[in-house]
Amino acid sequence: MKGTYPNEDRMHGSIFVLLKRFVESTYGHSTWVELLQESNVEHTAYLVQEMYPTHEIFAIISKLGEKTEQSVFELLEGYGEFIVPDLMMLYNKYLQPEWRTYDMLLNTEEAMHGAVRREDSRANPPKLLVIKKGSRQLIIEYYSKRRMAGVAIGIIKGIAKYFNESDVVDVMQLTPSDNERVQIKVDFLE
Template sequence: MHGTILTLLKRYVQTQYDHSTWIKLMELSGLEKVEFDHKTVYPDEHVYALIGHAAEMTGLSAGELHEKFGEYLVPDLMYMYQKLLRPEWKTLDMLEHTELTMHKKVRQEHAENAPPVLDVRRLGPDELVIDYVSPRRMSGLAVGIVRGLAAYYDEAERIDVLPTTADNGERVRIHVRRT
């Protein structure tokens, strides 16, 4: 997992809960000696351990936490990739272009990075389907990012997001529709 995601996870926990919660998660995960930085790629197991212990502490499922974190990530992602974005894009346009813009850049910058593959098919001007493919099985993060994008573009009340397959699989279909 790219260090940027882990440093943002740290900030998420610290702002939504507090610093001591982050320290506790790191200890429970056996990572108390690890300092995450945004330039390093870390084992996926670090994220699994942190989210797993966070689920135990909060009573939320890992999928719910992934979704909440995904929503939280959006403003930072939009800032990081602003040079790749077009001003006329809205939620569905962003989703349609993520694979060939942002994910392509991530893969070029760090060969060891493996963002999920997003096969996006536009079904019409107000509807698309995303086939999320990743051995990480973190489609909840993608669902959260979709919701976060809708909020970012002030379309949250008009965007319906529905995973149509099991949300913990390597392949997850997400249906997105603007009403």
């Protein structure tokens, strides 16, 4: 959709730059170029320090879904998983060296999304409420009008992979993933 609207939701440029990296490395550079043309988005390039309309992410992902016969959810999840190493690098000054998946998830809201908001007041990452259920389970409540819980699930899996804990971290969505509010259960196996 072309044209800008004064109150439309926008997201941090890093999210778009990483979307490009995800598409290029998984499906090739020419797919990215085709997606920009065919999804009818306004921008032809994305810069980390800018903000861009959220609907452009959905336009690009939906078109990619048509091309690859995958659902928007699957693609958002794949994208979320893919971007973790880059997110960790971009925001690594807020990481504690002893953190693994469990502590990372417990601290994301305050340490990571908090830092994103403080560094750039235009950014508005989703609210994550992380509840400890004993020492081996976390319940993560995602809330965002953008309805991108697929990305959240992908990021959680990506964090487990980043710390080499994929085989001991089990991620399960408890409520439908296309809602504004989504509950995710994360179990830490022995």
